[in-house]
Amino acid sequence: MVERISDAEHEIMEVLWQKAPLTATEVADRVADAKGWSLQTVKTLLSRLAAKAVIGAERDGRRFQYSPLVERDTYLASISRKFVDRLFGGRVTPLVAHLAEADELSDDDIREIEELLRELKG
Amino acid sequence: MVERISDAEHEIMEVLWQKAPLTATEVADRVADAKGWSLQTVKTLLSRLAAKAVIGAERDGRRFQYSPLVERDTYLASISRKFVDRLFGGRVTPLVAHLAEADELSDDDIREIEELLRELKG
């Protein structure tokens, strides 16, 4: 069971999943473009994530080096599961069906997924 | 853009999507088993949903008849989109790939999805 991660916190996680360890300032730099958060905001989010033990903070002189303690895949698995459970009764097929019907799938997507499934069986 | 619906509120929506219109008491009865919320809690949630104009409240004597104003499909579409955007960069294929790798797909699921995709193309 992975701790609940809020939207803003998730943004921070994505940065750390891409590269770690990073200091607070480095993380702030990397989200600055996309989100425009202040350094303080980023630090608060890092603290909250550390408090939940979702990231680790390694002291490095007067600052910390932050790294994820949870794999992105683990997190995605847990959150995907919850999502599918809540909205599609735990079945993945209705989700895909829904996305398909909602025209969220291009022909290329379809081909890609078909290939993927073929590999799974083979 | 569908208004944000919280987890508890969503539970109420599911009831109303299944049958509507319903009074507060009727809704409470239908969630009682699953969630064990008090009637007051259900009424609060109904008020909040009505305030967001996600459900409508039709006066019926001294009580209200509540009905969804948003289709379940519309809601699912909007929330699925946000989910896929946030976690899988907006691409459905990585989501399916992830579910597949995470062993969330049974053989039956795979067959079902393949069939679905065949229909989509045909």
Add this chain to the structure above:
DNA sequence: TCGATGAAACTACAGTTGTAGTCACTAAGG
């Protein structure tokens, strides 16, 4: 007619989230 009952409206309250401000400390540079 009058009190009990049921319904909505209003109020409550702690925990989470988004978004910082401020304080205190430490290391590094002049």
Add this chain to the structure above:
DNA sequence: CCTTAGTGACTACAACTGTAGTTTCATCGA
């Protein structure tokens, strides 16, 4: 050595959430 810039720690605060309690008003049955 002393100032200063960069850091973490602590504090703030409103909106949203989960979960009700309380009040008020209308109505239905005796």
